[in-house]
Amino acid sequence: MAINRGSALVVGAGIGGIRAALDLAEAGHHVFLVERTAHIGGILAQLDRQFPGNHCGMCRMLPMVDRDAASQFCLRKGLFHENIALLLNTEITDLEGEPGSFSATLLEMPTGVDPDRCVGCGLCAAACPVEVPDEFNQGLGRRKAIYLPIPHSVPNPYKIDPVACTLCGECTKVCPTGAIQLPLEKRHAFRILVVDDQKIIRDSLKKRLEEEGFSVASADSGETALAMLSESTCPLMLSDIKLPDMDGLALLKAARERRPDITVLLMTADTASETAEEAMKFGAEDYLVKPIDPEDMIAKVVAVYQRMTHSRKRQVEVGAVVLCGGTDYFRPQAGANTYAYGVNPHVVTGLELERMLSGTGPFQGRLVRPHDGKPVRRIVWFQCVGSRDIQLNADFCSTYCCMAAIKEAILVKEQLGHTVETTIFCMDLRVSGKSFQRYQEQAVNANGVRFEKARPHSVESDPETGDPIIRYVLLNGECRRERVDLVVLSLAQRPAVNTPQIAAATGIYLNPWGFAHTEPFLPTATSRPGVLVGGAFAGLKDISESVVHASAAALEASRIIHTGGKTAPAEDHEAPLRDVSREPPEVLVALCACGDDTMQRLNVDFLTRSLRRDPRVKRIITIGNICTAAGWKELTQAAEAGLPNRVLLGACHPCLYTRQVRELCRRIHLAPSLMEVVDIMTPALIGMDRPAAAGGGDAVAAQQLGALQAALAGLILQDGPMVSPLPITQRALVVGGGIAGMSAALGIADHGFAVDLIESGHQLGGNLNWLHDTLGDISTGGLLEKAIENTNQHPDITVHRNTTVKDAVGEVGRFCTTLQTPGAAEKTIEHGVVILATGGTEAGTDSYQYGRHPAVITQQELALRMSDKTFDPCSLNSVVMIQCVDSREEPRNYCSRVCCPTALKHALKLLKRHPGLNLYILYRDIMTTGFSESFYTAARQAGVVFLAYEPHRKPTVQPPASDKAPLTVRTMDPVLGRTLEIETDLIVLSTGIEPSLPPALAAAYGAATDADGFFAEADFKWRPVDALKEGVFACGLSLSPRSIPEAIATADAAAQRALRILSHARIKTAGATAFVRHSLCSRCLRCVDTCPFDARFLSETLDKIIVNPAACQGCGDCMTVCPNQAAVLAGHSGRKMLNVIDAVLMAGG
């Protein structure tokens, strides 16, 4: 790894940012991953389990080839990759330059605690007297002013909340490592100018600010203020927006002329005031709403103070920028109709419920009512809170919430069983993702979750018990009133709080809803070239889609870096590692005393004496602070002088040394697995509390010795490196020449790698050959023409028309595919990766008289007719569209995602050409996720009549007496409670999409298809375009039904995933890779059956089990099923493990 072709900046380390950063890093780029908060993972840090698997699985995003470049542990805990510099508590404030050479300004906000020195002992939090609501648990629990931002991070340094902190200094007194810095005196030096004409306001603000330790000056007019600014500096000014002598804006401008660095907070009584918004454009930092909430004011002032006095600026030079700023939630207290949220404590948000269900949550995962601890027997979810609400400027669907609510209901059911009633109130049930429909049915059938199609209008509180009483109206008009125990609000997505700030810093446009603006067919491009958008930053995605878009953004970033000439195709030639397998172990032990203070507590004599008894320990040294540069130098010198073949460090958090250990190993040509770091500091710190009389010192030393001896026991039996780089055929094969296949091929070829594009038909373009526009009247013509032209003219793409794959063998890096073209000789191509983009087609049907009556057609046939100039909509009186034809029920039990938008597109176009047309859409749920919701609104406004039907009472079509007579559609309208008869000239059926992925083709590459014939991805959420078998990818419709932009995003993502592999001439296999001791092997094939990565097979000719080290992920399953250790995982031999266990048991007495 560490090839450093180019560098990129990824803003936001939520799930999207992590994906983009890893994708770029794995392709050899250096990545700055910048995160505003103190931890990675974004919202996922708070979610334990995700749909549709109902478990986590984030770790599946970790690298699978060259695994050793990254730490292989839970991604919710942390991320360490050789090529990723993770910068927490950091924001981007400016971006200059051009694509290929940007200069970004980053601002790091210190946390008040030195992360390198904090050992996470928690003494500070115990000593802290301040308690505030804990945002990690959504305010359901409480935390101190010095706290752990999330409980499970590694390393997990404490952090000071500067707003809550009273600077009392209790924490600094107890911190054993001196990690806390409380710059008390600096606040006195920070002078704030308060400008207001009302004395009472000036005085009250002054008093409050002085209580917080700031120096305050005040002025009653603009002139006075300016005079004061001329005399002396004030880094911060709080100014009223309306002053007697000048308005706030004028003062702002004048003040900035005198003191360009001044920060201004404006105070206004009118929130909707455009002046306040405008003021921010002129450089005001923020505004405070009058009457001023002192806590809000202090929070904002402290934030400014922190940034101005404590923050550290740095510039980074990068080729491209990926914005993965994520999203935020709608805040229910801010809206008009909040269902008593904040009033009735038994009304909670979805995220609050997730925390209540979490083992790390405020109730240890037991679901009870947070307010009174009462058991939960009836729990209801309200969907679309803040979504699909025109009054809230939210004419969009937040996409994730239906599934999230179902998942939450299932989790609740799993925990409480039949004792709890769960009901989800929704308008439409939007289960339009892969496998979502079956997931929802499972919730109904297996878990007993109830669904109610209704939008509740209010929540009251029972005056006696406080229980929420919900009121809602059923479709048939019946009013219901129900008492429940808990109401859960499924909150809408909103732009992340700092989206405007990121947009301003990077100069990109936002869309009308405040998310990043993107063009229809460029799903990851922002308005500024070289600045990409990944994840949900452009709005309204679930995790899977976010991950796809993040990978797609990584591809575009990589393309920019490549076209900027910043690529280094040559592999770095690392010096070979020493082969120590035949040397007797010689261990260098280095003990860190962690500063002079603890040096006295480290029982050096005892440890040295005990460790020396092992004849393999050659030298023991003690170093003051290994973590400092001087300390590390001392260690390096000792290692270089003695050339040990094993190094054991007794220090603190092993993960803090990941990078340094690798560096040292590189210097002395030792495999990193031959060096181990043991935490001896935690026992010292825990033991410190114990009184010496109770033998504290001795117990600590014994514990430290035990840890060291256990590590030593393993280290001396540690095998040397087994790394054998596998050569890669740096060439890709893409099957399918539709828009997805072409996009994927171009993505790879633009990086200089050869691509063979296989198309079974005689022309490229796939469905775009008939699909000429999309929802919103956007023509696909330009997109298709450009893609075909680029593909045909690309020097690195070879298009094979009229060609199919006959057969294929091989594995990642070494595939061999035989191609078949009628009338031509068979051709065999070697390639390193394959992308399946075989697309899909409109499903056929024989329902609703289709095929028996000419006036019953499909949506695709309607599209073809409408592009034919002879078709005249004005000749029609009435059109009926029927959705979900043979869809969302077995055997095709999935939503095809595009049919509702297609129906809307066609309906709107027909009505545009013939406004008098009677148009009916018969539907089950309208699946307009994301921004396409606005077209549903538009269609209703345009007069389309939407009639819902239930799957057990489908509409029927009466065959007419003659072909000329109109057809009659009968449908049960749940609103009227009556069957309607509609005479119609045309019936249009939405039959959905079927994949055209031959299972044999997928199987030839070791991939599988799912129950519906779509490509079976390794993991729906975390590896959405990869097969379980490495090196095989899919995109577009072969993956699942999706729109054109979504198909392009998957194509880009697949190309990027492929580039991780192609961009290396050799795959470096990991240290922990399985191998076979053939003389012991009984060929029982249990290991082959067990291997989840298809990394093993029996070679009949050799009569041996062969392991593909590039595919092996070192999980050790083979080793557990092999009875006689013929299957071995390098670095984890049975002997070694037993030796370690023995050492631990011996130490434990």
Add this chain to the structure above:
Amino acid sequence: MAKIARVAVKDRDLLKTLRGFLKTLLSKGKMDAVLVPCRLPMKPVLMPTLLSDPAELDHADPLSPAFPLNAARIAARLTRRPGGGKIAAVMRPCEIRAFVELVKLKQGRPENLVMIGIDCLGACRNRDYARWSARAGDNAAEAYARAVLAGETPPEKFEPADACRICEFPTAEAADLSVALYGVEVEKHVLIEAVTDKGKAVLERLGLPAAEMPPARAKTLQQLVEQRRAERDRVFEETRSAVDNLEKLSRYLADCVNCYNCRVACPVCYCRECVFTTDVFDHEPAQYLKWAEKKGALKLPTDTLFYHLTRLTHMSTACVGCGQCSNACPNDIPLTPLFRLVARDTQAAFNYQAGRDITEKPPLAEFRDVEFEEVVGLGADETAEMEK
């Protein structure tokens, strides 16, 4: 087409009848060889023998209560690779079940083997057989079989092996051809049942008259199995209380000298080289001293308990209860009840029965999305537990 054929018993000689049937199998059944226990020419002991000459079948003796070794491993060795010929293997039900396990473990292949299962009349331990046959004379097989089938005590103070006493599988359910003796009028005939398609094809070639299974058979078998089950459960209880903690288990195995005979005799312990003879337990001399120093006294060899626990871990999913481990033990450790007890529980946990079905995947060779919820997930029960 008949699934059951009859072979007439002449001269009330059951052994001769079976030999005759095997000869027919060799000649008309298109078999290249028969694997069957035969009396050795040099000494009247029985050993599995591969015969191609029908005349040699006069030494075959599938009725005697001798069970020198479990022939499943031999059958596996004969079929591991294509051998160019078809073999009919006459095996006890426990041998067939063990062979089925070995097939699943890819140690043998069923394609060229026709498994002939004869109703099991039980056996005794090797050393008991030597004594008993000396007392009973060379031709005691017939008398033994008649006594067992009549439900009478076999002659000359015969003592069955522990494993046979508690065995509830007297018939060969996974065989291709099953030779029925229990509940059949063996004065007149024995009945041959084709269990598999392969067995049926072979049976058809033999040209034997068709027959019906008498209703008495099921009843006889039921009685026998019930009796054995009762005995089995009694032994399980006894064994459980003898091994239900580590100290007791150590006592149970105290006589073990780490000779590993039980492992060698076990038909399903299939490793070419056991982990206990690899370098995994190749401790450094210093290690022994360290242990001795720590504990004060170190029993040697150190890994006796570990050895048996490892074998239980490895083999309890495949254990067919044939009893060869007890048979092989020089110090009379009752290993069979221990293995069968543990095997019953592990196999029940996976809803698995060793040797039952050749198409079933062994536990650990397949992955199920949902299993052991009580171990891997927070189920409703667990939450209720927490609430308590």
